[in-house]
Amino acid sequence: MEKYAVYVPKLVTKKENFAPGHRACIGCGEALAVRLACKALGQNVIVANATGCMEIVSSQLPFTSWRVPWIHTLFENTAAVASGVESALKMLMKKGRIAQQDIAVVAMAGDGGTSDIGLQALSGAMERGHNFLYLCFDNEAYMNTGIQRSSATPFGASTTTSPAGKMSMGQFTWKKNMPAIAAAHNIPYVATACPSYPFDLLAKVEKGAKTPGPAYVHILSVCPTGWRCATDLSIKIGRLAVETGIFPLYEIENGRYKLSLDPPKLRPVTDYMKLQGRFRHLSEDLIAKIQKRVSAEYAEIKEKAVADKE
Amino acid sequence: MAKRVGIEVSLAIAEAAKLANTDVVAAYPITPQTHIVEHLAKLVADGELDAAYIPVESEHSAMSACLGASATGARTFTATAGQGLELMHEVLYVASSMQLPIVMAVANRALSSPLSVWGDHSDVMAVRDTGWIQIFVENGQEAVDNVLCAFRIGEDPKVLLPVMVHLDGFYLSHVIEPVLFPEQSLVDKFIPPYKYPMPLHPDKPVTMGAFGPPIIYTETKKAQEVNLRASKEVILQCWAEFGKTFKRHYSPIESYRTEGAKVLLLTMGSFSETAMTAIDRMREKGKEVGLVRIRLWRPFPFEEFRQAVSNAETIVVVDRALSFGGPVGPVCSEVRSALYDEKQKPKVVSFVAGLGGRDITPAGFEEIVNRGIEISQKGSENEFEIFGVRG
Ligand SMILES: Cc1ncc(C[n+]2csc(CCOP(=O)(O)OP(=O)(O)O)c2C)c(N)n1
Ligand code: SF4
Ligand SMILES: [Mg+2]
Numbered sequence: 001m002e003k004y005a006v007y008v009p010k011l012v013t014k015k016e017n018f019a020p021g022h023r024a025c026i027g028c029g030e031a032l033a034v035r036l037a038c039k040a041l042g043q044n045v046i047v048a049n050a051t052g053c054m055e056i057v058s059s060q061l062p063f064t065s066w067r068v069p070w071i072h073t074l075f076e077n078t079a080a081v082a083s084g085v086e087s088a089l090k091m092l093m094k095k096g097r098i099a100q101q102d103i104a105v106v107a108m109a110g111d112g113g114t115s116d117i118g119l120q121a122l123s124g125a126m127e128r129g130h131n132f133l134y135l136c137f138d139n140e141a142y143m144n145t146g147i148q149r150s151s152a153t154p155f156g157a158s159t160t161t162s163p164a165g166k167m168s169m170g171q172f173t174w175k176k177n178m179p180a181i182a183a184a185h186n187i188p189y190v191a192t193a194c195p196s197y198p199f200d201l202l203a204k205v206e207k208g209a210k211t212p213g214p215a216y217v218h219i220l221s222v223c224p225t226g227w228r229c230a231t232d233l234s235i236k237i238g239r240l241a242v243e244t245g246i247f248p249l250y251e252i253e254n255g256r257y258k259l260s261l262d263p264p265k266l267r268p269v270t271d272y273m274k275l276q277g278r279f280r281h282l283s284e285d286l287i288a289k290i291q292k293r294v295s296a297e298y299a300e301i302k303e304k305a306v307a308d309k310e
Numbered sequence: 311m312a313k314r315v316g317i318e319v320s321l322a323i324a325e326a327a328k329l330a331n332t333d334v335v336a337a338y339p340i341t342p343q344t345h346i347v348e349h350l351a352k353l354v355a356d357g358e359l360d361a362a363y364i365p366v367e368s369e370h371s372a373m374s375a376c377l378g379a380s381a382t383g384a385r386t387f388t389a390t391a392g393q394g395l396e397l398m399h400e401v402l403y404v405a406s407s408m409q410l411p412i413v414m415a416v417a418n419r420a421l422s423s424p425l426s427v428w429g430d431h432s433d434v435m436a437v438r439d440t441g442w443i444q445i446f447v448e449n450g451q452e453a454v455d456n457v458l459c460a461f462r463i464g465e466d467p468k469v470l471l472p473v474m475v476h477l478d479g480f481y482l483s484h485v486i487e488p489v490l491f492p493e494q495s496l497v498d499k500f501i502p503p504y505k506y507p508m509p510l511h512p513d514k515p516v517t518m519g520a521f522g523p524p525i526i527y528t529e530t531k532k533a534q535e536v537n538l539r540a541s542k543e544v545i546l547q548c549w550a551e552f553g554k555t556f557k558r559h560y561s562p563i564e565s566y567r568t569e570g571a572k573v574l575l576l577t578m579g580s581f582s583e584t585a586m587t588a589i590d591r592m593r594e595k596g597k598e599v600g601l602v603r604i605r606l607w608r609p610f611p612f613e614e615f616r617q618a619v620s621n622a623e624t625i626v627v628v629d630r631a632l633s634f635g636g637p638v639g640p641v642c643s644e645v646r647s648a649l650y651d652e653k654q655k656p657k658v659v660s661f662v663a664g665l666g667g668r669d670i671t672p673a674g675f676e677e678i679v680n681r682g683i684e685i686s687q688k689g690s691e692n693e694f695e696i697f698g699v700r701g
Contacts, residue, residue, distance in 0.1 A: 045512065048378060059519070060521055061523065061526050062520075062526070063520075069510040070516075070517050070518065072520070072521075073374065076370070077377075081377055081378035083378065084376060084381075085378040086378075087336075088362070088379035091384055092383060103511075120367060120371075121367070121371050123367070125371075127367075
């Protein structure tokens with residue numbers, strides 16, 4: 001991050017391997033995250049993409065936004081497809097059928113494709129130790145199919161399958177901790193990122209791609225359509241997610257936690273939530289409950305980071 | 311020199327994948343396929359097969375990893391059975407639609423519930439329309455030969471389709487048979503090195519698996535259908551070439567003692583060998599019966615089939631799967647439909663037998679044929695009969 005902040009204009013390529021002209025909504029944080037990730041990944045990459053918003057907006061026959069080799073097959077199997085690509089590359093290079101070179105194998109999926117239906121395939125691929133990078137673009141619901149809840153949807157958010165109503169406060173479960181699940185596989189590199197912090201995201205994606213073995217980067221991606229927020233607030237809301245401690249930016253390298261950004265004082269969660277229609281129905285009690293949990297979880301991560309530093 | 315060895319058919323199939331210089335295997339164990347993948351893992355571990363063996367966590371991931379490997383340009387092999395084949399279901403369509411020439415041996419198994427590890431064709435019938443080329447083998451030699459042919463057929467630039475080689479679970483997968491393994495140098499000539507036309511590689515970025523809006527989806531499906539049908543030519547050429555090189559001959563429909571037969575028994579899979587014994591016995595008794603076996607299930611060889619049964623008055627079809635609430639056994643449905651427009655239509659009688667590993671003896675086949683003749687003459691209240699069922 002430090003390196004990028006100074007030399008940004010010189011270091012970041014202008015080349016767009018995720019080409020403009022795709023069909024993402026205005027203000028889509030996920031499309032921005034993919035675009036940035038592609039800048040970090042460069043040319044020597046093969047992308048396996050799960051079904052979801054990013055696949056749909058970028059690949060309608062006969063068009064494509066992908067200037068790197070890209071394969072989409074199904075929703076839940078992306079890590080498995082990537083493991084096939086990786087194994088094939090290794091074998092073909094070993095047998096001299098293709099030239100020896102570093103080609104990053106990158107799997108991309110949404111939060112649903114990662115923390116729900118694709119979790120088994122991802123767990124298998126991480127456990128087997130394939131040399132690949134998995135990018136989870138987390139917009140906290142199944143957006144492609146119309147804003148249904150996933151296990152990554154935050155507590156209290158109203159979605160089309162966890163709607164707020166007389167008898168419901170919206171999503172009643174707490175967000176599944178995917179980075180911790182990835183880290184529990186003892187993989188060498190896990191990180192969180194958000195396109196509101198582009199240089200941090202670039203550095204982490206690059207690092208993940210260069211890490212030998214499995215790497216996992218979890219990217220919070222603001223979705224104005226699903227979060228019911230103004231389309232010009234994507235960047236700001238991403239920042240607020242970090243500044244409130246709701247989505248801390250950190251790395252877990254070989255099991256050791258490191259905060260990428262540690263605001264001196266966390267902002268109240270309401271700063272983040274009040275900009276989004278999905279939380280509009282929440283009572284003060286519930287917001288207080290969320291605040292308590294966010295503060296506790298942040299403190300926990302910070303504690304780990306402090307302990308691991310020593 | 312080719313060498314003849316006594317070997318379990320499962321192991322022979324793994325040896326065939328080795329002879330074909332498979333690059334990547336991704337597989338998940340399930341009875342009765344286990345010995346195939348265990349042997350592949352061992353061949354890789356012993357350095358006898360230079361391949362990546364991906365021990366995936368499910369069959370869904372097995373076929374998905376095969377997609378990735380095949381799309382990257384690796385010769386890819388896997389094997390499964392029963393529940394495993396069902397778990398792969400949605401992935402199978404992707405393999406054929408994206409034209410990835412994966413080869414898969416399927417040790418046919420019944421489907422739960424009740425759980426049954428034993429053989430029948432319920433698994434096959436559920437994947438009938440997945441767009442794969444599907445070949446049935448009846449003994450160990452045929453299994454080895456057709457695994458080799460499967461690579462050559464699937465990888466042919468005119469075809470580029472995945473191929474299933476079906477063998478009956480246990481009845482074939484677990485028996486020890488004499489198998490002649492062809493010489494490596496001849497196999498190398500017979501199966502040219504795999505060169506996928508548009509592999510995933512940064513040198514030439516391709517987009518694979520873009521989504522199809524209504525304006526284009528139908529055309530993609532038509533192209534796929536035309537391609538699968540056209541693959542029959544390549545399959546026939548491959549078998550002809552195989553016959554020339556290795557002196558063993560295969561055809562889409564195989565006939566046994568059909569000369570002058572008014573009544574034909576029709577089977578698919580390794581039960582056919584038992585059926586042959588039944589035919590021999592009936593011929594000895596002076597009955598004019600013969601046997602027709604389907605080897606090529608997809609693309610269905612309509613011409614060859616109609617030709618093979620053109621003189622029959624009655625066809626007795628033995629299915630090893632049920633189409634619940636449907637017309638007759640699934641193979642019988644196809645046979646009837648293939649003959650519907652013929653001027654001289656034989657009677658087609660449907661039996662379902664051999665479910666979940668239940669044996670059919672030669673005497674059983676005789677009984678089926680006799681009952682079939684009776685039904686063709688007197689008719690029956692039932693659409694089909696389940697042979698030998700209690701209750
Ligand atoms: C097996 C299967 N089940 C369901 C679907 C329908 N489906 C397609 S995309 C999607 C949601 C994707 O959500 P996510 O992974 O979070 O990605 P997003 O669209 O939010 O970026 C669903 C449910 C499918 N394609 N395949
Ligand atoms: S629904 Fe959300 S994630 Fe999907 S394209 Fe629109 S803004 Fe992006
Ligand atoms: Mg999502």
